[in-house]
Structure formats: structure tokens, C-alpha cells
Amino acid sequence: MKNSNFFSQMMSSIGKFFVKIWNGILNLRKKRGFNSILASLFSIVIGIVIGLLLMLMIKPKDAFYGLAMMLTGGVSNISNIFQVLYTAAPLLMTGLAVGFAFKTGLFNIGAAGQYTVGAFFAIFGAVILKLPWYLDILLAALGGALWGAIPGLFKAFLNVNEVITSIMFNWIGLFAVDLIIANTPRLLDTYYGGADQSRAVNVAGVNPGAKLPSLGMESLSPYMNVGIFIAIILAIVMFIILNKTTFGYELKACGYNKESSKYAGINAKRNIVLSMAISGALAGIGGALTYLAGTAQMQVTKSISPIGFNGIPVALLGMSNPIGIIFSALFIAYIQIGGNAMQPEFATEVIDIVISVIIYLSAFSLVFKQAIDKYLLNRKRKQIDLELAEENKPKPPAVETPKEGDLQ
């Protein structure tokens, strides 16, 4: 009896939940957020059209094939679908890193360095310390946080612009990681019989426990793993921290106005360092998700990782909102895989052009939004006008002719 009561209560609360969501969707149209989503979609369409025009200029006869590949390459087969998810996971993390810093008034252009240092910590944990994957991810977060905290410390205590420090520490981090990997034989591919001297070993081969779980779907694609789910969960956690906690509120307050938040008793210096450390930790986890998947090997290289820099467009497209960033990371990963399918007819860089046009147009989002608002307002006005016209229609004479009794 008790059980069934509980069950029915639960069912009714679940029902209420769905009704709430449905009402939410219905209400969405009236909210301002809806217009910004519409503006983003508008930017995306224009970006793709410009990409098509570019392809028409280069190779007219292949242009529509290129467009088809760009738009459908990500779902053309099962392997590509999983590759989209695999590519999206680290992008989502670096996007979150940049977006979170934006929300707290900081421009973390150093996600690339934090990503690299995080990746190194994860590989070190997996290969040398033989730790399982979840501890490797924690280590990566620690490494990223450390690398993010440095620009925060410079900003908080020495008043050095975080943009400059992050750029400098991108390079320092990259070269330091290169140096350590090159000087730790057990990290190198050659130690395990590989041929490439400038490459770290594949994590999965040395320590199977460090490979991200594939949820039993490994037979479908080697790219399938829990990485994307971890990234999405972290995005939701960041959303909650930023919007539902005092801590997040304090961080945002520092971003809006450092002086007035100081006046309100918020420790601004501590918050700047914390914001940068959290942002760095997110980017570091991105590095772990790339290399713990067991499909990529870290290179000893002189060039900075593009995944870190691509966090900036991901964050901008998602308007720095963690939930928006989930979708923008998935979108950018999707269109990138589509770009790979465009080869060899077109260079994959066409995709970068499309993305940069979309980002640029998001600067117009305010203009778009105003235009949409105006259009909706005009429509509403017309509707009201119509309704008014309906009301003011010449009414039946019975109303207009005064009653005899009134006159007398």
C-alpha cells in the first residue's frame, strides 16, 4: 500500500515535470533567449551560404557536393557520428574554460597551454603512475588548474594583463611539456618499440585501465567513449555553479565590476585566481579526454594545440553560456568532421572560414535581435490593430440608438 502510494506520487511528479518542460518550450517563444538562439541560427545559415559561395568561386562543379559533405559528413556513417562526439568532447571542455572565464570578466586565451599541461599530467599519471582513467582526469584538472592559476596570480597581485600572461604561458607550457616528454624515456613511443622519436606512447597500450570506458560500444567505433558525457555533465555543473550558487554569483560580480564587488566584501583577488584555476582545470580535462581515448598520441611539437584556441570560437558561439557551449561544441565538431569529408575536392579550411564568418556575425546578433524584436512587435501591433478594428466595427444600431428612457 505504501509502495504503490509512493509509486503513484512519483509518477505524478514525473508527469508534472514533463508538463513543466512542455510549458517551458511553449513559453520559450516569448522569452528573450529564444531570439538570441534565432539570431545564432541566422548567423549559421549566412556562414554556410558564404562557404558555398566561396566553393562556387574555387570549383563551381564540385561546390554542391562540398556543401552536401559539409552538412551531412558528420552523420554519413556510424563511425563519423562517434568521431563527432569524440572531437566535440575536448572542444566542449576548452570552450567551457574560455566561456567560464568570460563570465567572470577574464579573457583566458591560455586554454591551449592549460590543455597541453593537462594532457601531459594525464599521460604521466596513466603511463608512469599507472593510475586508472578517472584519477588521470583529476590529475589533468590539477595540471590545468595550476597552469591557469599562474596568469590569475599575475593579474591579481602584479596587475599584469591576463591575456599577455596566458599567451606567454601557452608557449612556456608547450616547451616545458616537450622538454619533459623528450627526457622521460618511459613516456616515449620508442621505449615500447615504436618508431617515432617525437611522440608519446599511446596510453591505452601501456595501461588499459587508463583508457576511457567505451560503454561496451567499442565494436561500433574506436572513437566511442564516455568523454562526451563527462564533458556534458561538467557543462551542467558549471551552469549550476554560475547561476545557482553564491560562489558563482561572487565570481560573476567580480567580472562585472571589481571595485563594487570589493565594496560588497568580496575578495576580488582570491576570486580572480580561483576563476582562472577553474577555467584552467576545465581546459586540462579537455587534454585528458583527447589522449585517454586511446586514439591519439601526444606529439613533441613546436606549435600550439589548435583545440585550445578553438575553445574561443566555441565559447563565443555558445554566448559563454555552459548549456549553449554544449551545442556550439557539438556543432563545430560536426561541421569539422563534415570538412574532413570534403577532402580532397576542397581544403578543410573552408570550414574554418564558415566558422569565422559565423563568429563574426554573432557581433551582429544585437542588430539581428533588434530586427527580430521589431518584426515580432510589428506583427503583434497589427494583430492588436486587427482586434481593435474588430471591436470598433460599426455596431448593431440597437446599441447606437439611444434608449428612450435615457433621454427622458
Place this chain on the structure above:
Amino acid sequence: MNVLGDLISSMIAFAVPLILVALGAMFSERSGTINIALEGIMIIGALVASLIFKFLNESQLAVTAPQLCVLIGILGAAIVGALYSFFLAFASIRLKADQTIGGTALNMLAPALAIVVTWAIQGQGQTAIYTPSWVPLAIAPIDANFFERIFLKSMYLTTPICILVIAAATIIIYKTKFGLRLRSCGENPAAADSVGINVYKMRYTGVMISGALAGIGGVAFTLAAGSGFASTVAGYGFLALAVMIFGNWQPLKIAFAALLFAFFKSLSGMSGSIPFLPSFENVKESLYIYLMIPYIVTMIILALTSKKSRAPKAEGIPYDKGSR
């Protein structure tokens, strides 16, 4: 002594693009707009100049007046750089958008556009545009002495242009009416507006000067790199931003900061051939130690001098007439 000559010549070659671009960044920030797009503008400038060199290579002009051709290339880079930076100016001044948006978009667009254009012109997979042999200003003899090494080795038309730009920037910023107005727009745009200065026009001018200089800087980088244009400027646009802050938004200090950075940079490039440098024999790939040094030195100096650092007050804040 010869090694020292080589070191100085390489230092100058690397400092020239940094100085040009950092001075450009200074013009933009003094007017109140942070130009994050320098990296992209450099790539576009380098692309344009490399294409001009490539097309002039077959013409008669390249034989009779090679330096005129180089000048045409540099001017082309400056004009296209200014036009490209107009997109940033439009987004951040007219649309009052966050300045990182336009900057990020332009930085992402430039290398992609460069690769697509290079492929379209040269054929698939041909990503590098080689610099013709007539471009250097002089050719050092094989047995060059100390001074010949400094003045003849890796000397391009961009080096004298750079010296002219340093002088011109100092005069323009501090000694002219335009410079004073430009600075006022970066410090207190509302006050500037109240005395009849067109803040928007000033900011457009500042950004587009920075675009032109960054375009030339891109050419200088490609020439210093030696092997031609490969759709990248290796982070020099961002480095120039750091150099500008390091130089405290003042032309001469910027030039000094760039030289210092370039010195450590060329030290890393030549670490193998300089006898008195430690060679870290127990360390593999010790090159990476030297590669790190310029960045670490810059950080240390920034940390030491940061108390005196003074950015233009209104930089990065879109000016809205209505908020006056």
C-alpha cells in the same frame, strides 16, 4: 665575433616584425580599441605581399628594379591589412560588439583563407609560397666580416621602413594634433567628444593604422622566417601585443622591448653555434630550454615593471554617444 654579428643580424630580423606590429597595436589601443586580430592581419598582409612577389617574379620589373617590386608588395600588404582591420573596427566601434568577437573571427579566418587561396592559385597541397631571390636588400659575401654580417645578412626593405615607422610614430603620437586627439579618445572619449572630436572616426583611424602596420609586419615576418609564406606567423601577432604592454604603450620603449625579446629569441635559434652558452649535454632536446627563455624573461620583466604599467583608460570599452 662573426657569431655575434650573426646574432645581431638575426635579432634585428626578428625584432622588425615585432616592432611594426606592436606599434600598430599601440595606435589601436591609444584610440581605445584592443586589436586582438593582429595575428590574422599579419597573415593576410604576408599573403598579399607573397602573391605580389610571385606575380612580379616573371615580369621585367623584377630584374630592373627589384626593390620597387618589394615596395609594391609592402604597400599592397599595408592597404589590404588596413581594409581587413576595417572589419574589426566595424564590429567593435559601429556595432559596439565585444572586441574579442571580431578579433577571434579575423584570426581564424586569415590562415584558413590563406590556405584556400594558396591552394586555389598554386594547386592542391602546395601550401607554401616561396620568396623570390631578388627580395633581399643585399647579399652578404660568404667571408663577411662583423659589420657586413650585421648590415648585409637578412636585410630587407622592411628594416629601414621599420626605423622610419618608429620615428614617425613617436612624432605623431606626441607632437601632432592628431596624436593628441587619438590619445584623448583612448583616455576619455566622452571628454574628447565634448570638445568636438569625432571619437568614432578617430577609433576607425587608429584601428586601420594598426591594420596597415600589422600588414607590413606580416611581410617582415615572412622575410625573416626565410623559407617563404606558409599561412602562419607563429604567434607573432599575439607576441606583439605582449611587447606593446611590455613597452608601456610608448613607441621607443616598444622598440626596446621588441629588441630584447628578439635577442633571446635569436639566442635560442643559434644556441648550438654560440660557444659560451651552456649546452646542457645531459638533457635531450635542450633546444626547448632556449625556446622557453624569451617568454620567461618577458614574464619576469613584466612582473617587475607592472606597477608602472599604464594602459589607456578607455581601451576595450565601446564608446556610446548616448552614455555621455
